Amino acid sequence: MGAFLAACTSDGSERSDVPDASAGAADNGATTSAPPSTPTTAAAPEPQPLPEVDALDTEPVDLPAEPFTLGVASGDPDATSVILWTRVLGAGLPSIVPMVWEVSVDESFSTLVATGRAEATTEHAHTVRAIASGLRSGTTFFYRFRAGAIASPVGRAKVLPALGDGQNTPLRLGVSSCQRLGDGGYAAHDGIAASNLDLMIWLGDYIYGRANTVDEYRDLYAEHRSDPLLQAAHASCAWSATWDDHEVANDYNNSVDQARFAAAAKAWWEHMPTRLPPPDPETGAFDLYRTIDLGDHGRLLLTDVRQHADGATLLGPDQEDWLASQLDHDGTWTLVGSPVLVSGLLLPVADNPLFYTYDGYPNDRARLAARVASIPGTVFLSGDLHTSMSLLMSADPADNTAKPVATELMAPAISSAFPEDLAGAAPLLGLVNPHLQGIDPRNGFLRLTLSADRALVENIFYEDTTDPSSVAPAPPMAIIPTAPGLAPA
Numbered sequence: 001m002g003a004f005l006a007a008c009t010s011d012g013s014e015r016s017d018v019p020d021a022s023a024g025a026a027d028n029g030a031t032t033s034a035p036p037s038t039p040t041t042a043a044a045p046e047p048q049p050l051p052e053v054d055a056l057d058t059e060p061v062d063l064p065a066e067p068f069t070l071g072v073a074s075g076d077p078d079a080t081s082v083i084l085w086t087r088v089l090g091a092g093l094p095s096i097v098p099m100v101w102e103v104s105v106d107e108s109f110s111t112l113v114a115t116g117r118a119e120a121t122t123e124h125a126h127t128v129r130a131i132a133s134g135l136r137s138g139t140t141f142f143y144r145f146r147a148g149a150i151a152s153p154v155g156r157a158k159v160l161p162a163l164g165d166g167q168n169t170p171l172r173l174g175v176s177s178c179q180r181l182g183d184g185g186y187a188a189h190d191g192i193a194a195s196n197l198d199l200m201i202w203l204g205d206y207i208y209g210r211a212n213t214v215d216e217y218r219d220l221y222a223e224h225r226s227d228p229l230l231q232a233a234h235a236s237c238a239w240s241a242t243w244d245d246h247e248v249a250n251d252y253n254n255s256v257d258q259a260r261f262a263a264a265a266k267a268w269w270e271h272m273p274t275r276l277p278p279p280d281p282e283t284g285a286f287d288l289y290r291t292i293d294l295g296d297h298g299r300l301l302l303t304d305v306r307q308h309a310d311g312a313t314l315l316g317p318d319q320e321d322w323l324a325s326q327l328d329h330d331g332t333w334t335l336v337g338s339p340v341l342v343s344g345l346l347l348p349v350a351d352n353p354l355f356y357t358y359d360g361y362p363n364d365r366a367r368l369a370a371r372v373a374s375i376p377g378t379v380f381l382s383g384d385l386h387t388s389m390s391l392l393m394s395a396d397p398a399d400n401t402a403k404p405v406a407t408e409l410m411a412p413a414i415s416s417a418f419p420e421d422l423a424g425a426a427p428l429l430g431l432v433n434p435h436l437q438g439i440d441p442r443n444g445f446l447r448l449t450l451s452a453d454r455a456l457v458e459n460i461f462y463e464d465t466t467d468p469s470s471v472a473p474a475p476p477m478a479i480i481p482t483a484p485g486l487a488p489a
């Protein structure tokens with residue numbers, strides 16, 4: 001399918017120096033302008049070295065030869081801490097595997113700055129998580145687990161900058177979703193691992209496949225996480241994840257059987273390196289929506305469009321109240337992570353496959369648009385449709401006079417294929433959706449680099465999802481306003 005691009009300057013006029021679709025240009029890159037931000041004038045104090053800590057001895061334990069075959073992961077960082085994760089696997093594991101975790105400033109672990117003990121138990125499929133705290137904001141650390149005489153692979157994680165700490169280094173974020181194994185390979189995870197990201201934002205569909213019991217869900221996580229490229233992506237940076245339907249069942253909504261939902265929620269929690277407390281063991285209920293503060297860069301608001309949806313609202317009243325409360329902050333950018341499309345599309349097809357997006361909840365979208373209209377620097381990040389898109393979000397996509405209030409970037413899917421019903425309609429989408437700025441169904445991931453005055457948007461595409469070397473040539477650049485009328489003069 002051909003891609004198209006309509007690039008605009010902040011006054012809304014068309015740019016003539018940006019190649020258009022007829023020249024084969026893709027919606028690969030853009031800069032999003034930010035609102036003016038208050039420059040930080042105070043010089044950052046010279047950082048003192050973190051105090052060194054002594055290594056802990058591991059307890060003796062009988063283990064299979066290679067128990068760390070699922071690798072390591074980290075997630076939900078803040079300005080002083082990050083969650084560390086691993087799971088041990090193998091025949092004959094004892095019901096409790098005592099471990100030591102270590103955080104170091106160097107990859108050889110010669111200088112430890114944090115360490116502690118944790119237990120992997122059968123209660124949680126021998127997954128283990130630890131909070132490594134007391135770390136310095138804006139700094140990269142290395143971590144590993146040790147059990148008996150065996151050490152895990154080494155992971156890398158960055159503790160995020162703190163509000164007002166004067167760190168104005170651009171923040172490098174990755175965004176993607178949807179990694180169906182049957183559709184393709186994980187070449188994009190190789191690119192994520194190589195991108196030196198500060199944070200990877202995952203917008204759902206981490207697993208695909210039919211499961212009913214908690215063990216079946218755990219097996220799906222183990223199957224997906226066995227991929228070495230996915231492991232490398234996790235080991236390269238911290239992830240913050242929300243979920244979509246496939247973590248429970250295809251196109252599930254909150255009417256799914258409670259026991260099955262509880263099993264799905266438990267397995268998700270066990271396998272994601274998240275700071276969240278575990279879901280209710282009986283019902284699976286938990287508040288997965290949360291805020292990840294990005295220091296002076298702003299904040300990321302991760303939403304859950306599945307668990308709280310009902311006939312009236314997609315987010316549910318509590319999540320809507322939370323979202324409204326989190327929009328008030330002192331940072332530059334407001335990133336809203338949504339597993340599904342926010343801005344909406346008019347589709348020239350008979351059965352609208354977008355009923356389970358904000359297109360099925362137009363009143364939710366109108367309320368959301370009204371809330372962010374006064375907040376410059378709002379960017380919706382979305383997934384689900386297995387194509388990249390950039391859109392201008394307004395209260396009503398069918399109303400050409402509705403004022404755009406934010407940018408939406410739908411990230412490329414890792415491996416899941418663009419649905420055929422949408423692919424057939426794709427050439428017409430731009431004609432009937434003037435707010436759609438660009439679309440490209442290739443697989444890959446989105447890289448978003450936040451600075452105080454701009455966001456660099458790069459879609460990294462792969463021609464062959466089984467071949468990391470098939471990364472597409474460097475994308476063209478374009479300028480898209482964050483929100484016409486709100487962009488700096």
Ligand SMILES: [Fe+2]
Pocket residue numbers: 177178179205246384385386416
């Ligand atoms: Fe998907």
